[in-house]
Amino acid sequence: xxxxxxxxxxxxxxxxxLIFMYGLYIITHGHLTPGGGFAGGAIxxxxxxxxxxxxxxxxxxxxxxxxxxxxxxxxxxxxxxILAGAGLFFGSYVFFNNYLPEGEVGELISAGVIPLxxxxxxxxxxxxxxxxFLGLVIYKEEVAx
Amino acid sequence: xETLLSILIGFMIIGALYALHARDLxxxxxxxxxxxxxxxxCFLNLRAPDLAIVQIVVETITLxxxxxxxxxxxxxxxxxxxxxxxxxxIMSSLLIxxxxxxVFAIMIGPLQPFGEHTTRMSEFYTxxxxxxxxxANLVTGVxxxxxGYDTLGEATILFTAALGVITILRSKSKKESTS
Numbered sequence: 001x002x003x004x005x006x007x008x009x010x011x012x013x014x015x016x017x018l019i020f021m022y023g024l025y026i027i028t029h030g031h032l033t034p035g036g037g038f039a040g041g042a043i044x045x046x047x048x049x050x051x052x053x054x055x056x057x058x059x060x061x062x063x064x065x066x067x068x069x070x071x072x073x074x075x076x077x078x079x080x081x082i083l084a085g086a087g088l089f090f091g092s093y094v095f096f097n098n099y100l101p102e103g104e105v106g107e108l109i110s111a112g113v114i115p116l117x118x119x120x121x122x123x124x125x126x127x128x129x130x131x132x133f134l135g136l137v138i139y140k141e142e143v144a145x
Numbered sequence: 146x147e148t149l150l151s152i153l154i155g156f157m158i159i160g161a162l163y164a165l166h167a168r169d170l171x172x173x174x175x176x177x178x179x180x181x182x183x184x185x186x187c188f189l190n191l192r193a194p195d196l197a198i199v200q201i202v203v204e205t206i207t208l209x210x211x212x213x214x215x216x217x218x219x220x221x222x223x224x225x226x227x228x229x230x231x232x233x234x235i236m237s238s239l240l241i242x243x244x245x246x247x248v249f250a251i252m253i254g255p256l257q258p259f260g261e262h263t264t265r266m267s268e269f270y271t272x273x274x275x276x277x278x279x280x281a282n283l284v285t286g287v288x289x290x291x292x293g294y295d296t297l298g299e300a301t302i303l304f305t306a307a308l309g310v311i312t313i314l315r316s317k318s319k320k321e322s323t324s
Contacts, residue, residue, distance in 0.1 A: 034194035096293030102279030111280040
């Protein structure tokens with residue numbers, strides 16, 4: 001897959017880090033400000049998609065990246081289910097129970113398990129969107145060649 | 146508020162109709178973008194920034210993927226001749242439109258005015274949500290605490306979508322690499 005022109009590459013170099021950090025901010029502050037796992041994960045995936053589209057890449061490295069994102073996605077979803085299932089053993093024995101101490105409303109570390117859910121759902125969403133994108137790109141490369 | 150929303154939804158309807166009838170598929174995609182980004186402005190005006198962020202990012206990614214697909218295949222839409230029974234088509238669509246308008250007029254009668262919720266559950270969530278979950282953002286508190294199963298289902302849907310994509314698109318490469 002070929003990259004784009006010099007201008008696009010330079011702007012991507014400047015912007016993609018900012019987009020990535022903004023996605024991480026949206027994920028980690030999901031319980032304080034608007035956003036959360038889904039929005040932040042989609043933004044993080046957008047940063048990677050921008051990089052791949054602007055710079056281009058070889059099929060082999062894309063394939064290893066796809067296997068990595070696939071593993072990340074599956075592990076993140078598994079961790080979400082384990083976190084939810086751990087509620088069966090603490091507190092009031094309910095699935096999706098909020099068993100960690102809640103802390104003060106408005107602090108960064110508060111709200112019990114909700115930040116952990118945000119982080120892992122964000123990982124899952126970003127890895128899943130990247131996997132779909134990489135699957136389509138690799139298929140196109142293989143058909144074209 | 147309601148007039149602004151009506152204007153936006155009118156624009157979205159025009160964009161969707163143009164996307165249906167455009168000859169060039171690229172312009173159809175851009176007209177379809179009107180629907181998505183108009184929905185973003187609707188969400189922002191209804192004070193739902195969470196949904197607006199998700200919608201604008203997902204709309205952009207989908208548009209990128211669709212533009213890549215259109216640029217790599219034919220840009221012209223395949224025209225089907227539909228000179229079958231025009232009278233029957235028009236009569237049935239008019240009938241369905243009439244039934245839909247009638248049922249809708251019946252259904253919106255007992256509803257509360259725009260923007261006022263009615264159920265006791267939502268009262269409880271908006272009053273006690275912050276203390277019950279400890280989350281300052283009520284939407285995240287509802288999504289991951291009160292409605293945890295919903296979020297788990299959404300994540301599973303995305304996981305299944307990725308699984309389907311890599312399952313459908315990999316068959317050729319696997320066969321070639323093994324043989």
